[in-house]
Amino acid sequence: MEKAKTERKIKRPLIIHSDRGSHYKADAYIKATEKMKRSYSKVHYPYDNACIESFHSLIKREWLYRFQIQGYEHCRSLVFEYIETVYNTKRIHSHCGFTSPNEYEAKFQNKNSAVRYKKAV
Numbered sequence: 844m845e846k847a848k849t850e851r852k853i854k855r856p857l858i859i860h861s862d863r864g865s866h867y868k869a870d871a872y873i874k875a876t877e878k879m880k881r882s883y884s885k886v887h888y889p890y891d892n893a894c895i896e897s898f899h900s901l902i903k904r905e906w907l908y909r910f911q912i913q914g915y916e917h918c919r920s921l922v923f924e925y926i927e928t929v930y931n932t933k934r935i936h937s938h939c940g941f942t943s944p945n946e947y948e949a950k951f952q953n954k955n956s957a958v959r960y961k962k963a964v
Contacts, residue, residue, distance in 0.1 A: 844875050858879065858880045858882055859876055859879045859882065860895075861882075861892070863883050863884065902930070905925075930944070931945050
């Protein structure tokens with residue numbers, strides 16, 4: 844979360860959505876998200892967060908099931924590796940116009956930079 848907040852200097856309030864798991868009540872989570880608007884799913888209702896449920900299925904099927912996971916840190920590094928080297932960089936997404944999330948974000952940033960430049964001139 845800190846990496847995302849650091850890399851994207853977004854001025855508007857961020858919204859973070861999660862289920863109501865106990866780890867989302869932990870002091871570290873509350874502190875890390877104190878300047879964000881927190882949104883929570885209904886209890887025992889995964890349909891509120893269908894996107895992340897789909898992502899969990901996808902990462903297991905495409906990546907994690909290939910490995911014999913040796914523990915928490917190994918799993919954590921595999922998830923990080925998948926997100927940074929496959930999911931955000933190479934895997935195309937229909938909701939991103941059949942581009943990768945990184946490519947989609949770059950196009951968005953370039954478009955917004957051009958708009959800000961035109962307003963400044």
